[in-house]
Amino acid sequence: MIDLHALYRSRASLFFKEIRPYLQYAMQSAAMAVVVGFLLFSIGYKQFLQWVTPDFPWQLLSAAVMLPALAGGRIRTYLQEADTLFLLPQESGMKAYLKAAMNRALIAQLAAVAAVWLIIWPLYHKLAASNGWMFLLLLIVWCVYKRIMLFGKWTELQIQEKRTRLLFQMMRWILSAIAAYCVIASKPAVGILLLSLLAIAYLGLLRLPRQHIVNWSLLIDIELQHKASIYRILNWFVDVPSVQGKARNVRGLDRIARWIAFRQDHTYSYLYTLVWLRSELFGITMRLTLIGILLLAAVHNDIALASIYLVFTVISALQLSEMKLYYHEHVWQHIYPIRLEQRKRSVSFIRYRIHLGILILLAIPCLFTFSNPLWALALLLVAAVSSGLYHRFR
Incomplete structure (x- = not known):
C-alpha cells in the first residue's frame, strides 16, 4: 500500500524544488518593486483613512476587498495523468491524500483572510466605531466561514454535471458577497446571524448534486492550469519553461x-x-x-x-x-x-x-x-x- 499522505508531501516538495530556481530570480527582481509598492500603499491608505467619511461607500469597498479572500483560493492536489492508472485502484482510500491537500489549502487561505481583514480593520474601526474585541470576533467569524467555503469549493470539484458545477461556483461567490456586505454594513449581531443562516443553507444545498468520489479528469486539468498560472507569474521576472493550459x-x-x-x-x-x-x-x-x-x-x-x-x-x-x-x-x-x-x-x-x-x-x-x-x-x-x-x- 502507498502512503498517500507522504506521497502528497513528496509531490508538494518536488514542485517547490522545481520552481525554486526561478522563484529566487523573481524575488530578486521584484523585491524593490514590492517594497516601493508597500510604502506607496501605506502612505496612500493612511491619507485615505484621514480623508474618508461615513458618506463614502466604504462598506461596499470593504466587502469587495474581502470577497476574493472568502470565495477564492486554490486547492493544489498535484495529481498527474499517470494517477488515473496507478492511484485509481485506491480511489476509495484517497481520503488521506485529499485531506493533506485540503489542510494545506486551508492554512494558506486562512492566512490570506487574516491579512485582508488586517487591511480592512482600520477603515472598519474608524467608521463603525468598534473596539479591539470586535476585530478578534469577526476574524473568527471570517475564518469559520472560509472553512465552509473551502469545503464548498472542494464539493464543487466533485460534482458530476458541468452546469451544476458552474451554478454552485456562482452561488459561492454571490453568497460570499452578500455575507461580507451584511457583516460589514450591519450591526455585528445582525450581520453574523445573516452570515450563519447563509452558511447553513449553503451546506444544505451542497448535499443535493451527484458527486464523484474523486473527479480525476477535472482535478488533473485544474492542476495543470494552476501550474501554468504560477509559471506565467514567474515569467514576468525571469524566462521560464512555457506551460500551456488545455x-x-x-x-x-x-x-x-x-x-x-x-x-x-x-x-x-x-x-x-x-x-x-x-x-x-x-x-x-x-x-x-x-x-x-x-x-x-x-x-x-x-x-x-x-x-x-x-x-x-x-x-x-x-x-x-x-x-x-x-x-x-x-x-x-x-x-x-x-x-x-x-x-x-x-x-x-x-x-x-x-x-x-x-x-x-x-x-x-x-x-x-x-x-x-x-x-x-x-x-x-x-x-x-x-x-x-x-x-x-x-
Missing part, C-alpha cells in the same frame, strides 16, 4: 476570428486570436475586466477611480504579454512559408487590439463616475498610447 473551444466565440481577412500576412493574427479565445487568457482577461468595471461603477472619487483604472490597465497588459510565449518554439513556425518577423508583429497587434478593447470597456463606467467625463477620456487616451508602446516593444 485549449477550450467555446461555442460561438470562434466566429470573431472570421473577421480576419483570409490572407497569408494575417496567418499569425488568425492563430493568436484563436489562442486568446481558446486559452485560459480569455477567462482571465474577462474576469479582470468585469471586476474592474464593477469597482469603477461603485467608486465616485476621481483619485480612486484613476488609481483603479491604472491598476487594471497594468494587470491586463501583463496578462496579455504571456500570449507571445505560445508557439514561440513550435516547430511549425519554421515550416510555414511565412517570415518569423511577421509573427512578432501579429502577436503585438492582437495583444494591443484586445487591450484597447479592455481599456474602452473600463472607461465606460468612468464616464458616469468621474466628476468630469473629460477626465475619463483623457485617462483612456493616455492608457491607449502607453499600451501601444508597451505591446510594440515588450
Whole structure:
C-alpha cells in the first residue's frame, strides 16, 4: 500500500524544488518593486483613512476587498495523468491524500483572510466605531466561514454535471458577497446571524448534486492550469519553461476570428486570436475586466477611480504579454512559408487590439463616475498610447 499522505508531501516538495530556481530570480527582481509598492500603499491608505467619511461607500469597498479572500483560493492536489492508472485502484482510500491537500489549502487561505481583514480593520474601526474585541470576533467569524467555503469549493470539484458545477461556483461567490456586505454594513449581531443562516443553507444545498468520489479528469486539468498560472507569474521576472493550459473551444466565440481577412500576412493574427479565445487568457482577461468595471461603477472619487483604472490597465497588459510565449518554439513556425518577423508583429497587434478593447470597456463606467467625463477620456487616451508602446516593444 502507498502512503498517500507522504506521497502528497513528496509531490508538494518536488514542485517547490522545481520552481525554486526561478522563484529566487523573481524575488530578486521584484523585491524593490514590492517594497516601493508597500510604502506607496501605506502612505496612500493612511491619507485615505484621514480623508474618508461615513458618506463614502466604504462598506461596499470593504466587502469587495474581502470577497476574493472568502470565495477564492486554490486547492493544489498535484495529481498527474499517470494517477488515473496507478492511484485509481485506491480511489476509495484517497481520503488521506485529499485531506493533506485540503489542510494545506486551508492554512494558506486562512492566512490570506487574516491579512485582508488586517487591511480592512482600520477603515472598519474608524467608521463603525468598534473596539479591539470586535476585530478578534469577526476574524473568527471570517475564518469559520472560509472553512465552509473551502469545503464548498472542494464539493464543487466533485460534482458530476458541468452546469451544476458552474451554478454552485456562482452561488459561492454571490453568497460570499452578500455575507461580507451584511457583516460589514450591519450591526455585528445582525450581520453574523445573516452570515450563519447563509452558511447553513449553503451546506444544505451542497448535499443535493451527484458527486464523484474523486473527479480525476477535472482535478488533473485544474492542476495543470494552476501550474501554468504560477509559471506565467514567474515569467514576468525571469524566462521560464512555457506551460500551456488545455485549449477550450467555446461555442460561438470562434466566429470573431472570421473577421480576419483570409490572407497569408494575417496567418499569425488568425492563430493568436484563436489562442486568446481558446486559452485560459480569455477567462482571465474577462474576469479582470468585469471586476474592474464593477469597482469603477461603485467608486465616485476621481483619485480612486484613476488609481483603479491604472491598476487594471497594468494587470491586463501583463496578462496579455504571456500570449507571445505560445508557439514561440513550435516547430511549425519554421515550416510555414511565412517570415518569423511577421509573427512578432501579429502577436503585438492582437495583444494591443484586445487591450484597447479592455481599456474602452473600463472607461465606460468612468464616464458616469468621474466628476468630469473629460477626465475619463483623457485617462483612456493616455492608457491607449502607453499600451501601444508597451505591446510594440515588450
